Amino acid sequence: MLLEIKKLLENNTKISAWVINENISSSSELFFIKDKLDMNRACDTKEYHISIYVDFKENDILYKGDSIVVVSASDSIEEIQTKINDAVFYAEFVKNKWYDLPTNESNVIKGINSFKNLSILKKDYETIFNVFFKDYGYESKVNSCEIFAIEGLKRVISSKGTDVSFPYSRFIFELVTDCETGFEPVEIFNGYYLTEIDLELIEVLIKKQLSETYERSKAIRNEKLENKRVIISGNAVEEFLKFYIDQATDSSIYQKISKAKLNENFFNNSKEKLNIVMNPYLSSSINSMPVDAQGKILKPYVLYEDGVLKNLKTSARFSHYLNVDNLGNVNTFEVKGGEVSLNEYIKDDYIEIMEFSSFIMDTNTGDFGGEFRLAKVVENGKESFITGGAISENIFDIQNEMLFSKETLVYKSSICPKAIILDNITVSGK
Amino acid sequence: MKLNTSKYLLDKKDDLKKIINILKDEFEYVSILGIDNSGKTFRVSTSGTSITPSNEEDRGFVLRVFQDIGFSEYSFNEVDIDLICNRIREIAKKDREIYLKNNDYIEYKKSPKDEKEEIFYVADVKSLPTDINPMDIINKLTDIHDKTMKKYSELLQVILVLGVTQINKIFLSNNRDLYQSYIYANAYGIAMAQNENGVKVEFMPGSGLMGYELIDEIEELVDIAAYKAVELLKATKIEPGVYDIICDPDFTGLIAHEAFGHGAEMDMFVKNRAKGKEYMNKEVASSLVNMRDGAKSYQEASSYIFDDEGNLGTDTLIIDKGILNSGMNDELTSLLLDIEPTGNGKRESHKRKAYTRMTNTFFEEGNDSLEDMIKSIEYGYLLEGFVSGMEDPKNWGIQCVASKGREIVNGKLSGKIVSPVYLTGYVPELLKNVSMVSKGLKLSGTGYCGKGWKEWVKTSTGGSYIKTRGQLN
Numbered sequence: 001m002l003l004e005i006k007k008l009l010e011n012n013t014k015i016s017a018w019v020i021n022e023n024i025s026s027s028s029e030l031f032f033i034k035d036k037l038d039m040n041r042a043c044d045t046k047e048y049h050i051s052i053y054v055d056f057k058e059n060d061i062l063y064k065g066d067s068i069v070v071v072s073a074s075d076s077i078e079e080i081q082t083k084i085n086d087a088v089f090y091a092e093f094v095k096n097k098w099y100d101l102p103t104n105e106s107n108v109i110k111g112i113n114s115f116k117n118l119s120i121l122k123k124d125y126e127t128i129f130n131v132f133f134k135d136y137g138y139e140s141k142v143n144s145c146e147i148f149a150i151e152g153l154k155r156v157i158s159s160k161g162t163d164v165s166f167p168y169s170r171f172i173f174e175l176v177t178d179c180e181t182g183f184e185p186v187e188i189f190n191g192y193y194l195t196e197i198d199l200e201l202i203e204v205l206i207k208k209q210l211s212e213t214y215e216r217s218k219a220i221r222n223e224k225l226e227n228k229r230v231i232i233s234g235n236a237v238e239e240f241l242k243f244y245i246d247q248a249t250d251s252s253i254y255q256k257i258s259k260a261k262l263n264e265n266f267f268n269n270s271k272e273k274l275n276i277v278m279n280p281y282l283s284s285s286i287n288s289m290p291v292d293a294q295g296k297i298l299k300p301y302v303l304y305e306d307g308v309l310k311n312l313k314t315s316a317r318f319s320h321y322l323n324v325d326n327l328g329n330v331n332t333f334e335v336k337g338g339e340v341s342l343n344e345y346i347k348d349d350y351i352e353i354m355e356f357s358s359f360i361m362d363t364n365t366g367d368f369g370g371e372f373r374l375a376k377v378v379e380n381g382k383e384s385f386i387t388g389g390a391i392s393e394n395i396f397d398i399q400n401e402m403l404f405s406k407e408t409l410v411y412k413s414s415i416c417p418k419a420i421i422l423d424n425i426t427v428s429g430k
Numbered sequence: 431m432k433l434n435t436s437k438y439l440l441d442k443k444d445d446l447k448k449i450i451n452i453l454k455d456e457f458e459y460v461s462i463l464g465i466d467n468s469g470k471t472f473r474v475s476t477s478g479t480s481i482t483p484s485n486e487e488d489r490g491f492v493l494r495v496f497q498d499i500g501f502s503e504y505s506f507n508e509v510d511i512d513l514i515c516n517r518i519r520e521i522a523k524k525d526r527e528i529y530l531k532n533n534d535y536i537e538y539k540k541s542p543k544d545e546k547e548e549i550f551y552v553a554d555v556k557s558l559p560t561d562i563n564p565m566d567i568i569n570k571l572t573d574i575h576d577k578t579m580k581k582y583s584e585l586l587q588v589i590l591v592l593g594v595t596q597i598n599k600i601f602l603s604n605n606r607d608l609y610q611s612y613i614y615a616n617a618y619g620i621a622m623a624q625n626e627n628g629v630k631v632e633f634m635p636g637s638g639l640m641g642y643e644l645i646d647e648i649e650e651l652v653d654i655a656a657y658k659a660v661e662l663l664k665a666t667k668i669e670p671g672v673y674d675i676i677c678d679p680d681f682t683g684l685i686a687h688e689a690f691g692h693g694a695e696m697d698m699f700v701k702n703r704a705k706g707k708e709y710m711n712k713e714v715a716s717s718l719v720n721m722r723d724g725a726k727s728y729q730e731a732s733s734y735i736f737d738d739e740g741n742l743g744t745d746t747l748i749i750d751k752g753i754l755n756s757g758m759n760d761e762l763t764s765l766l767l768d769i770e771p772t773g774n775g776k777r778e779s780h781k782r783k784a785y786t787r788m789t790n791t792f793f794e795e796g797n798d799s800l801e802d803m804i805k806s807i808e809y810g811y812l813l814e815g816f817v818s819g820m821e822d823p824k825n826w827g828i829q830c831v832a833s834k835g836r837e838i839v840n841g842k843l844s845g846k847i848v849s850p851v852y853l854t855g856y857v858p859e860l861l862k863n864v865s866m867v868s869k870g871l872k873l874s875g876t877g878y879c880g881k882g883w884k885e886w887v888k889t890s891t892g893g894s895y896i897k898t899r900g901q902l903n
Contacts, residue, residue, distance in 0.1 A: 029783070036533075036534045036536045037529050037530065038536040039500065039501045039783065041502065041503040041505065041783060042505070042525075043504070043505035044504075044505070044506050045507045045781060066480070068482055068483055070483050072490060073508035074507060074509050079438070090470070090564055093565050094479045094480060094481055094568075095568075096479060097478075126531075126532060143702065143703060144701045144703070174883070176701070184825070185825075186824065189882055191882065191883045191884065224670060254477060255475075255477045255587055256586055317478070357827065358829055360817070362631070364622065364629050364631050365628060365630060367849075369850075370852065371903075373822070388854060390670075390829075391903075392903050426670065
């Protein structure tokens with residue numbers, strides 16, 4: 001079908017450029033209530049997302065319009081032809097200043113690891129089941145679980161010469177754990193996004209969540225706490241640091257939403273030096289991609305070096321407008337840890353927010369915060385747990401004072417410090 | 431006039447029936463859902479224009495079978511009868527045999543009712559989505575954009591979004607032959623204002639079961655968004671505490687949906703994940719509170735004739751004068767709890783499982799006036815707009831974020847604005863404190879709802895102004 005789509009695009013004289021993103025995917029899915037299997041599912045799909053570009057002139061000014069077509073595996077050639085014609089018609093009304101689409105020196109990419117998650121799920125089912133549902137000795141238990149084993153193949157092909165194929169594999173699970181033994185029944189739920197069925201890692205993640213669920217069952221609603229050292233850990237760390245990625249994005253800079261300026265320090269005498277590398281080959285992330293949707297082959301590059309914005313996160317259009325190199329749309333990144341170990345930062349009193357209900361970071365305004373479901377309070381060496389409090393801050397008010405732990409952790413799309421340390425923070429309570 | 435039907439789905443109908451006929455002797459129950467959704471989203475902003483496919487663009491099928499050892503499903507988008515029949519045998523028999531060899535499964539005492547039903551529903555519209563001229567839409571959005579940018583000097587960006595999606599679905603089983611085509615429109619006016627203190631963003635949503643005629647509302651939406659974004663530039667941080675609050679209809683809807691609605695999804699009852707289970711027929715709110723959900727409860731973006739499991743949409747009274755009256759459910763949940771289906775089984779796409787999901791969820795209007803509500807508060811806040819929310823059905827914790835709070839002092843708005851505002855606390859406490867409910871029910875269907883962190887589906891939420899007391903941060 002890909003060749004037929006390509007032929008239809010090449011035969012349309014109004015089209016100036018095109019990019020086809022082919023995605024072939026298969027999954028096996030299991031849904032458990034406690035350790036009992038409820039439904040099992042499988043999904044086999046083949047889809048094509050086709051970007052169509054049309055160049056045109058008005059009053060001697062050159063414009064580029066674009067539109068996207070989604071083609072499903074069982075669409076007929078006549079339907080695809082109609083969809084392409086419609087897309088051309090719509091693209092002619094999208095009047096954006098002209099820009100060029102990416103070309104590459106070659107179509108060579110680094111090898112991508114992929115794993116046979118579908119066959120392993122069946123072959124090693126008893127072992128996998130045991131890791132999820134065995135009794136780890138906690139008072140908290142697995143309430144329910146959803147498991148998704150996925151394998152796929154992506155191919156990006158463009159009129160500018162890109163032709164790259166790569167496999168991908170994912171093992172995703174949503175885990176709900178509960179504990180009935182505390183002040184009242186409590187639960188914690190989380191989604192985990194792995195590339196392979198790494199049983200050792202899965203066991204670590206399950207135990208951590210069971211432990212935190214037990215701790216939540218002991219947690220009490222807190223009073224207002226002022227001028228505290230607050231340590232943010234867990235998934236909120238990545239969400240927090242994505243602020244700096246968004247500020248470094250070409251579209252944000254072009255639209256003047258961002259405060260970042262190329263080759264300038266984003267901070268003003270910050271205690272921590274921010275170092276971020278965009279890494280499309282981050283093997284721990286399900287979002288790693290060697291090529292972006294516009295056909296740009298991706299390579300690792302430095303985004304921030306010691307707080308200075310060295311490059312932008314780019315797209316074809318806005319990089320052209322800003323007259324900077326298009327390095328492509330990389331979605332995976334690494335943030336260097338700080339100079340000091342987390343152990344040093346927890347010698348004095350602190351509050352570690354371990355689970356937010358939903359951490360919110362507004363990357364336009366810098367407002368961040370949220371209600372938390374579990375936080376650890378350490379006061380004079382004594383540990384207790386609180387729940388239901390909240391923080392509400394703006395990153396521009398605190399960023400020069402914030403600190404990163406030396407230790408780093410793997411997150412969904414990144415490797416980032418294990419914790420972010422903020423001082424003089426108010427935690428609201430009942 | 432009537433919408434065009436999906437030629438794709440209707441052309442495939444005979445093949446889908448053949449699959450059901452082949453499999454009906456091998457399984458107790460067989461059904462197929464077919465989806466062919468399409469649409470366009472126009473976006474005009476200060477930095478450019480785009481026309482993209484609708485968020486709900488989707489084409490494919492879900493085959494469901496039931497046997498004595500439970501339910502299995504196969505999602506596909508390539509129709510090859512033999513291949514599909516062999517694949518579902520592999521999934522439901524061979525794979526399930528591996529999974530159940532040494533382990534237990536959820537037992538269903540009966541299969542879906544599958545009562546005889548034939549429906550062919552095609553909605554009426556003022557104008558067909560295929561008849562629009564893209565140039566007219568883009569020109570109008572561009573004119574409004576330019577006018578708004580000129581009116582407010584503090585604006586950095588104005589974004590206007592108008593999308594229309596046509597939903598086409600077919601559901602077939604041994605006894606059911608259902609088809610529906612309908613459309614909904616979503617619009618947003620988004621404004622970003624900037625001064626020396628930073629950037630502030632506001633948006634105003636609009637929606638309805640209609641086509642591109644929603645464009646007539648955009649100018650007002652974006653003007654309100656722009657005015658409010660400029661207002662936000664002078665916002666300060668709130669002093670955390672417990673206050674008398676009035677929630678506007680958008681924020682009331684967020685509370686109905688996130689704080690309470692998720693806890694009334696009865697698949698959570700089955701998993702013992704919802705506190706609501708133990709509060710059935712008990713007081714959970716003030717007697718002024720009535721709450722509804724259902725595809726038939728209101729005509730908005732989440733209204734449909736049948737859900738993604740072939741059950742007809744209903745109108746469910748969730749809270750009746752403060753008493754928890756009923757939850758909502760999907761097919762499997764209704765079987766496990768032995769109750770009637772409420773038609774709330776929804777899927778993100780043909781690729782995903784169906785879960786119990788909300789549709790049009792709202793608190794019913796009351797008899798008070800906003801003016802009287804403000805007058806009744808000595809010190810508190812009027813909360814406006816929604817940013818986000820997160821459910822906690824097991825513990826009825828609240829996290830709902832409002833765009834802003836307007837300070838009320840001695841029964842009057844003082845002009846002071848705080849932002850952002852996090853409402854936290856305990857759901858029944860918040861709802862039991864509801865002391866006034868205004869006239870004027872309003873729903874918004876621009877949002878998408880997740881189940882936990884995934885499974886995004888179209889929902890609408892709303893209510894009127896409510897007065898209560900809550901913890902603000």
